[in-house]
Amino acid sequence: MAARPYATGPATFDNTTTAAILEYALAHGPSQKHKKHIKLPLTKPKLPYFNDTSFAAKFTNKLRSLANSNFPANVPTEIDRHFFFTVGLGLLPCSKTQNCSGANNTMVGAAINNVSFVLPNNALLQAHFFKQSNGVFASNFPLKPPFRFNYTGTPPNKTVLSKGTKVVVLPYNTSVELIMQDTSIIGAESHPLHLHGFNFFVVGQGVGNFNSKTDPKNFNLIDPIERNTIGVPSGGWVAIRFRADNPGVWFMHCLLEVHMSWGLKMAWIVLDGKKKNQKLPPPPSDLPKC
Known part of the structure; x- marks a missing residue:
């Protein structure tokens, strides 16, 4: 077995190949002497x-789950x-006390x-x-980009x-469809996005800009893979679906550490449901305080 990194950005990384030999022990068959x-x-x-993005x-x-047309995956359809x-x-604009190398005193950020x-x-x-959200976070995370362009x-x-500490608030058991679109600003790049608290179904992905009229017609609602991390294609888009049935606050962020440190992350808040087992439990009494 051999593997090497997949990378689309300009950053320097270890491009060596790792290799291993996998040997199976025979559980059944001829005796050892034969x-x-x-x-x-x-x-x-x-x-x-x-x-090689292509x-x-x-x-x-090509990745599929073990579901089939007789036993389809539990993908939210409504x-x-x-x-x-x-x-x-x-x-990102820098403060007047900073001397940043970007145009008009800016530095590279992610969002x-x-x-x-x-x-x-x-x-x-x-x-x-x-x-006690006042002063900690705002629940007005934008549901779409502030303006449209050729992404x-x-x-x-x-x-x-x-900059901001903004979240999306969801009622319990909300069925969500999320399209994540890469952009070419500074440079198109594959971003591995990880969602805490949930698995999601990858129902579609493609190259270029997502087309809301034609692309959903090709969504795979029968046997899509179920994951908690997906790479947003370089110069493309990916569509995921999940059911928000886990109360709490859940981060979604890029797994490239430099991008995460630059701000490529956000959070979902899932509210409590009506039943006892659908509510966020209180912290233990001996939990150290922040």
């Missing part, structure tokens, strides 16, 4: 180039809330729907549970991001 050990020449798989897209599009998130880089997330001093979950074409002139 076994013949045949030594075969060691062959090395031919791997795609580290930045290969990566074709490979991930959607309560639709979201469209742009995912990518941009420029979802143009909001570069700022971690608050107080814990989000604590503020939500005790209803995977020539970048617009408006590339300055805003």
